[in-house]
Amino acid sequence: MNNGVIYAILYILLAPLIGGLLEGIDRKISARMQRRVGPPLLQPFYDVIKLFNKETISVDSAQTFLLLTYFVLMVVTGVMFFSGSDILMCFFVLSTAATFLYFAGVITSSPYSSIGAQRELIQMMAYEPAVLLTCVGFYLAAGSFNVREIAGTDISYILFLPGFFIAFVFILTIKMRKSPFDTSTPHHMHQELVKGITTEMGSKNLALFQITEWYENVFLMGVICLFIVNSSWISLIVSVIVFLIVYFVEILIDNTNARMKWADMLTITWIVTFFSAGVNLVVLMVIR
Amino acid sequence: MANITRSPWLLHYDGSSCNGCDIEVLACLTPVYDAERLGVMNTGDPMQADIFLITGGINEQNRPTVKQLYDQMPSPKVVVAVGVCACTGGIFKECYNILGGADTTIPVDIYVPGCAARPEAIIDGIVKAVALFQKRSDDYKAKVKEKKKAGK
Ligand code: SF4
Numbered sequence: 001m002n003n004g005v006i007y008a009i010l011y012i013l014l015a016p017l018i019g020g021l022l023e024g025i026d027r028k029i030s031a032r033m034q035r036r037v038g039p040p041l042l043q044p045f046y047d048v049i050k051l052f053n054k055e056t057i058s059v060d061s062a063q064t065f066l067l068l069t070y071f072v073l074m075v076v077t078g079v080m081f082f083s084g085s086d087i088l089m090c091f092f093v094l095s096t097a098a099t100f101l102y103f104a105g106v107i108t109s110s111p112y113s114s115i116g117a118q119r120e121l122i123q124m125m126a127y128e129p130a131v132l133l134t135c136v137g138f139y140l141a142a143g144s145f146n147v148r149e150i151a152g153t154d155i156s157y158i159l160f161l162p163g164f165f166i167a168f169v170f171i172l173t174i175k176m177r178k179s180p181f182d183t184s185t186p187h188h189m190h191q192e193l194v195k196g197i198t199t200e201m202g203s204k205n206l207a208l209f210q211i212t213e214w215y216e217n218v219f220l221m222g223v224i225c226l227f228i229v230n231s232s233w234i235s236l237i238v239s240v241i242v243f244l245i246v247y248f249v250e251i252l253i254d255n256t257n258a259r260m261k262w263a264d265m266l267t268i269t270w271i272v273t274f275f276s277a278g279v280n281l282v283v284l285m286v287i288r
Numbered sequence: 289m290a291n292i293t294r295s296p297w298l299l300h301y302d303g304s305s306c307n308g309c310d311i312e313v314l315a316c317l318t319p320v321y322d323a324e325r326l327g328v329m330n331t332g333d334p335m336q337a338d339i340f341l342i343t344g345g346i347n348e349q350n351r352p353t354v355k356q357l358y359d360q361m362p363s364p365k366v367v368v369a370v371g372v373c374a375c376t377g378g379i380f381k382e383c384y385n386i387l388g389g390a391d392t393t394i395p396v397d398i399y400v401p402g403c404a405a406r407p408e409a410i411i412d413g414i415v416k417a418v419a420l421f422q423k424r425s426d427d428y429k430a431k432v433k434e435k436k437k438a439g440k
Contacts, residue, residue: 027324036322043327046294050338053292053425055362057335195333202335202362 004083004148011082011218012075019214020044022221026251033255044210051207059108059200066104067205071212073097078219084148087226088135094219098124101197101209108200116196120184122262126269127171133277134223137164140284151229156238158227163280165227167273169246174269175220177213178250180257181265221247293422295327296414299337301357303390304380305344308404309371313341315407316414323411326418334360339417340367341410345377346393347385358394364424366417368398370410375399 024041031038040046058064077093080086098120105117135145141160142150150157158165174181185196193199201209221243228239260268302310316323317330331337334357346354358367369390372378377388390396397420400413 031322031324034319036319037325038322039324039327040294043295046292046327047297050292050295053429054338054364055428057360057362195331195336198336199333200335206336 004085008079008083011078015078015215015218016211019211019217020048022217022247023214026247029248029251030255033251044214048207048210051203051210054203056203056205058202058205059110062107063104063201064205064208066100066107067201067208067212070097070100070104071208071215073100074212074215074219078215078222081147081219081222084146084151086145087138087147087150087223088145090147090219091131091135094131094216095124095128097212104201105197110200112194112199113197113201116184116193116199119262120197122266123174123181123184126181126266127174129270130167130171130273130277133273133281134161134164134168137161137277137281137284138226140281140288147226150226152231154231156228156230156235160284161227161280163276163278163283167277168223168227169249170272170276171269172220172224172246173250173253174265176217176250178254180253180260181269182259183262183265186259291422292425293418295329296338296418296421297329297331297336298339298341298414299332299334299357299361300330300341301343301354303342303344303350303354303374304347304386305371305373309343309373312404312407313343313370313410316410321407321411323414326411326415328414335362337361338365338421339414340365340394341370341414342367342374342390342396343370345373345380345386345388346390347387349385351387351393354390354393364421364428366398366421366424367394367396368400368413368417369396370400370413371405372401372403375401378403 021041023044024039027043028038028041073093074097077090077097080093081090102117102120105113105120108114138150138157138161139145141157142153144150177185179186183196185198198206198209224243224246225236225239228242229235300310300313315321317328334340338361340358340361342354358365367390369375373380374390374396377386380386381388387393398413398417400409402409405413
């Protein structure tokens with residue numbers, strides 16, 4: 001029990017730092033891929049500090065409340081995950097958090113952020129099957145939804161769940177708001193919807209959104225690690241290496257692809273989910 | 289006071305420019321000049337912008353737009369007029385529809401001359417604007433503090 005509490009506290013304290021640093025690395029690598037020097041490593045932190053120092057103009061005062069709820073639910077998701085509770089529950093709370101983000105987008109009634117928010121819902125539709133299937137996969141392989149039990153065995157479940165892993169990495173592109181699936185709001189500046197769902201978020205609200213994204217990214221990386229981690233400590237190191245590789249692949253995909261239409265995104269994601277996770281599921285049911 | 293000079297986000301608006309200056313503004317963001325190394329990002333959203341880059345003169349039609357964009361930006365904010373057109377009206381000054389430079393409508397802080405303004409000059413202007421941005425931010429903080437004190 002004690003261990004879980006320590007991990008949860010570590011998550012609350014370190015996730016924004018790790019998340020921000022990862023984004024800094026991301027921007028640096030992206031810049032190098034485009035043959036630029038790129039911003040300093042700590043740029044995301046500079047941005048957030050600046051945003052906190054600006055005047056708050058909010059179109060609707062409820063927006064701050066909705067974003068705060070989004071933030072709190074995201075932290076709760078991560079805390080539940082790292083303290084070793086039910087993985088299915090984690091993803092339910094995560095979806096609830098995303099719904100609050102949707103409301104924060106539509107409440108301003110700005111056409112840009114409303115369309116961005118609707119696209120956010122479509123994105124949820126695209127990645128939700130893969131997420132649920134991943135939970136089911138873990139259950140079939142480990143006999144439990146409990147994160148602690150999944151991580152505490154002698155085998156890495158990626159051996160049983162390679163298809164699920166591929167599907168999950170695929171939808172990670174959507175979750176991390178990377179091109180070609182960054183329809184609702186771009187991870188970088190500019191897009192055709194100005195800033196999509198975040199268009200009407202200025203100063204502190206935007207900073208809050210940014211920090212929540214960092215929490216989310218660290219949580220998602222935790223799920224990636226869960227595929228690898230088992231009771232030996234070597235698996236921890238391997239899982240960190242795997243997650244760095246996955247992160248790099250995401251950056252590569254981001255920099256080599258143009259944004260897709262939502263319909264294409266939905267079809268492609270579902271096809272990948274169906275063929276990798278679905279087939280894996282059938283195989284797993286047969287051999288178990 | 290917090291150091292905020294490392295993250296100036298731009299809002300770029302094309303008044304009645306001939307597009308020459310706009311191309312130069314975008315050139316600043318290309319790999320050759322890479323303004324992002326200074327933390328500069330080109331956002332299309334006034335609510336998230338710190339520095340307002342305006343090119344081209346003001347006419348009757350874009351006047352309300354420019355005014356509104358300026359008002360939508362949360363303070364502290366800085367305005368940079370890029371190119372002669374935005375500074376004074378430039379070669380279009382005598383046209384029947386042109387009111388003059390950007391300063392006929394909003395307070396302009398930094399004037400970047402040139403037709404078209406060169407990317408080096410624009411980056412120089414942005415760097416100057418960033419220094420002013422820090423000063424404004426400090427002033428703004430002091431003002432907020434004073435207000436809080438008076439409120440108590
Ligand atoms: S200053 Fe020259 S290049 Fe720039 S908008 Fe005016 S006419 Fe065009």
